[in-house]
Amino acid sequence: MSSDVSRGTTPAPPARQPRLTVLSGPSGVGKSTVVAHMRKVHPEVWLSVSATTRKPRPGERHGIHYFFVEDEEFDKLIANGELLEWAEFAGNRYGTPRKAVLDRLAAGEPVLLEIDLQGARQVRASMAEAELVFLAPPSWDELVRRLTGRGTEAPEVIERRLAAARVELAAEKEFDVTLVNTSVEDVSRELLALMLNRSGDRNTSG
Numbered sequence: 001m002s003s004d005v006s007r008g009t010t011p012a013p014p015a016r017q018p019r020l021t022v023l024s025g026p027s028g029v030g031k032s033t034v035v036a037h038m039r040k041v042h043p044e045v046w047l048s049v050s051a052t053t054r055k056p057r058p059g060e061r062h063g064i065h066y067f068f069v070e071d072e073e074f075d076k077l078i079a080n081g082e083l084l085e086w087a088e089f090a091g092n093r094y095g096t097p098r099k100a101v102l103d104r105l106a107a108g109e110p111v112l113l114e115i116d117l118q119g120a121r122q123v124r125a126s127m128a129e130a131e132l133v134f135l136a137p138p139s140w141d142e143l144v145r146r147l148t149g150r151g152t153e154a155p156e157v158i159e160r161r162l163a164a165a166r167v168e169l170a171a172e173k174e175f176d177v178t179l180v181n182t183s184v185e186d187v188s189r190e191l192l193a194l195m196l197n198r199s200g201d202r203n204t205s206g
Ligand SMILES: Nc1ncnc2c1ncn2[C@@H]1O[C@H](COP(=O)(O)OP(=O)(O)OP(=O)(O)O)[C@@H](O)[C@H]1O
Pocket: 025, 026, 027, 028, 029, 030, 031, 032, 033, 034, 146, 147, 149, 150, 181, 182, 183, 184
């Protein structure tokens, strides 16, 4: 049997799978901020736009930040199998439109999902090749400061989100990599390196 080596040619590197990266972490840790910074520097990075039953915050736009839908429409998305994953989080439902993600991956392009722990677990179960990245806060107090300081949620919603945060922080070990969000610039760079399957001077654990 002849091989590339016996023919004296350089073996081709193994084909790289387009990478599906899942970014999760407690509410208020800075996921959207990090992704927005990364996409400002690299507008070509594709982020899945989720559907949600949550009401828009000031400045949020339908089709850009989320597809804002009513409960009945979300029910239909589930019933028609149009969501890759979905979850209820702090009183609202959120889900990833399946087709757009699969189309991108089929075109060989990296895909980024910014979703909660329950969604990350579903993606892991259905797409074993996904890389799960956990964004952690520098400390609990800093997480509370960020979530409160954002000023977008009522106190009782903040309490629900912090209760969820305790569960999410306890699940960090389920993820492939942890990035600590001390610096938005650093973490954005590290996330991009992971998405593009590049090694680098990453400040990661996991
Ligand atoms: N590295 C950082 N240092 C200081 N503040 C930060 C940092 N990253 C994000 N923030 C601030 O923390 C707040 C929460 O950030 P962001 O909305 O991006 O969190 P999130 O993880 O996307 O939250 P959610 O899951 O609730 O959507 C914002 O006010 C943001 O400006």
